[in-house]
Amino acid sequence: MARKYSKKASADVERAMKKRKAGTLRSGRSGRKVKSRKQAIAIGLSEARAKGKKVPKKASKKRKASKKKAKKAKR
Template identity: 60%
Template sequence: MAKYGKKAQQEVAKALHEEKNGQLRSGRSGKKVTDPKQAIAIGLSRARKAGGKVPDPPPRH
């Protein structure tokens, strides 16, 4: 069974595209995102908020 749904794939692709064009900004500070891993995390977060099939994020310590 797939861990991620279609919505997650679309949101991550959109976030990576924005990051590549220099348009993606982080949530709190509003700084420009330059790391592709951070762009993926933002895309997955957006997919979760939109109700897509995405596993829960790892617990933060």
């Protein structure tokens, strides 16, 4: 089975994780310190994507459809 992410993309994620652990990783516009492991991974993948490395596209949001279904079920 083929790799989902390139090795260079994994290195970007690893670098972001190390920055988070050191307490120097900051998020986008607000510039707040990142504490979440998941958010650090997302930042690493986003940076890898911007550099043109092999990373799958972001998953599309399916939130609205599930909310509509929940509303219909309540009626």
